Amino acid sequence: MGSILIDQGLEPGTPPEKWNVSHPEKIQKIxxxxxxxxxxxxxxxxxxxxxxxxxxxxxxxxIEKYNQKAVDLAREICPENCFIxxxxxxxxxxxxxxxxxxxxxxxxxxxxxxxxxxxxxxxxFFIETMVDLKEAEAAVKAARSISKIPIFxxxxxxxxxxxxxxxxxxTVSNCVKNLEKAGANVIGANCTISSDEMIxxxxxxxxxxxxxxxxxxxAGKPQLENGKTVYLTEPKxxxxxxxxxxxxxxxxxxxxxxxxxxxxxxxxxxxxxx
Numbered sequence: 656m657g658s659i660l661i662d663q664g665l666e667p668g669t670p671p672e673k674w675n676v677s678h679p680e681k682i683q684k685i686x687x688x689x690x691x692x693x694x695x696x697x698x699x700x701x702x703x704x705x706x707x708x709x710x711x712x713x714x715x716x717x718i719e720k721y722n723q724k725a726v727d728l729a730r731e732i733c734p735e736n737c738f739i740x741x742x743x744x745x746x747x748x749x750x751x752x753x754x755x756x757x758x759x760x761x762x763x764x765x766x767x768x769x770x771x772x773x774x775x776x777x778x779x780f781f782i783e784t785m786v787d788l789k790e791a792e793a794a795v796k797a798a799r800s801i802s803k804i805p806i807f808x809x810x811x812x813x814x815x816x817x818x819x820x821x822x823x824x825x826t827v828s829n830c831v832k833n834l835e836k837a838g839a840n841v842i843g844a845n846c847t848i849s850s851d852e853m854i855x856x857x858x859x860x861x862x863x864x865x866x867x868x869x870x871x872x873x874a875g876k877p878q879l880e881n882g883k884t885v886y887l888t889e890p891k892x893x894x895x896x897x898x899x900x901x902x903x904x905x906x907x908x909x910x911x912x913x914x915x916x917x918x919x920x921x922x923x924x925x926x927x928x929x
Contacts, residue, residue, distance in 0.1 A: 656700055656742075658886075658912050659685055670712040672704045672721040675728060683728045690734055692916035693923025694909070697733075698781050699725040702744035705768040707760070711747055719771050726775035740781035740807065741772030743794055750789060761793035769798040779805040782839075783871070784846045784911075786811050788825040792837045799838035807869055807907070808839035811846045812856060819856050827856070831863035843869030846911045849876060849888060850896035854903060861904035870905040872896070874913030886913025894921035901926060 660671050663681060674682055686697045704722050709715045729739045746764050748756035769780065780798045785791035791808060798806050810830045812819040819827050834842050842864055844856055853872040860868050875888030897908050908926070910918045 656685065656698065657702065658884075659915060660700075661884075668712065670703055670709055670714050670721075671700055672702075672709065672725065673714060673717070675700055675721050675724040676717075679724065679728055682725070683732055686729050687732050688916045689919055690732070690737060692919040693927060694737070694919050696738035696740050696778070697729055698740045698742035698783075699729050699772070699777065701725045701742045701768070701772065702783070703747070705743065705746055705764045707746040707748055707756075707764045708744070718768065722768060722771040723775050726772060726777055730776065738778040739776075740779050741769070741775075741777035743768060743772070743780060743782045743798070744784050745786065745790060750787065758789055758793055761790050762797050765794040765797035766801065769794075770801050773798075773802040773804065777804070779807060779840075781807045781809070783807075783809040784811050785809065786821050787823045788821060788830050788833055791830070792833055795834055795837040795839050805840040806838060807841040807843075808834045808837075809843050809845040809869055809871065810834075812844050812848060814848055814852050814856075819859060827859045828863050831860055835864055835866060839866070841867045841869050841907055843871070843905065843907065845869070845871035846873055849873055850893050850900070854896055854899050857900050857903040857905050867906040868904050869907035869909075870897075870900045871909045871911045872900075873911045874918060877912065888913070890918045890921035893918050894925040897922050898925050 682700050689697050701722050706715050706718050709718050733739055748754050782794045795806055795808050831842055850872040853870050874886035877884045
């Protein structure tokens with residue numbers, strides 16, 4: 656969603672969630688394009704829709720409006736037998752020594768957003784792109800405390816010479832075990848790494864849990880071309896990697912940054928025969 660909105664003219668410093676109100680037809684068209692491409696679910700345009708994140712952009716007063724409208728836009732065009740995921744991303748704040756936030760700050764922040772999303776009638780929560788396990792746990796616990804609907808929890812890992820870790824140094828094992836304990840129903844990874852790197856990560860997650868596993872890699876590593884961020888992976892090899900990711904244990908698959916509807920169309924063709 657973020658990559659596409661930037662391509663469509665989202666100005667730097669403007670929260671994407673504002674477009675739920677100012678450009679609702681564009682948000683709805685993006686959702687529809689993904690459904691038409693073969694998506695079974697779309698994520699609401701609420702990745703940065705928590706109070707802490709919106710306040711940083713001076714839009715904190717609009718949290719309820721932005722979240723409610725995001726769900727309404729997706730629900731209006733959601734086909735039968737498809738789903739709406741309430742998207743929750745990082746707060747943008749950090750625990751000491753990097754920042755000054757506390758775990759209770761995180762819990763309060765996510766409790767509010769999760770409440771608005773649940774009230775607006777989402778089908779499940781999608782907590783994603785979390786770089787700090789403690790923040791991810793806070794989000795899962797907050798969502799679980801107000802609703803019994805499924806919670807998908809996704810961590811962002813980096814591939815290093817020693818293996819896969821979050822930027823905070825959290826291991827795959829600790830992330831999986833703690834998210835499961837916090838109340839997640841589906842656990843996995845998204846963003847940062849490309850589809851070929853995700854292939855090797857999924858078995859490591861699978862070793863730690865019997866819960867369904869999700870995988871949402873980037874369309875390659877971001878590159879700067881003429882001041883613009885581009886992703887160089889093509890849809891067909893991406894979808895071929897997704898096939899292997901499924902063979903390695905993932906049960907929920909899709910694409911993160913740079914994966915426009917053409918990627919989903921190719922995935923659907925490869926794995927669903929569409």
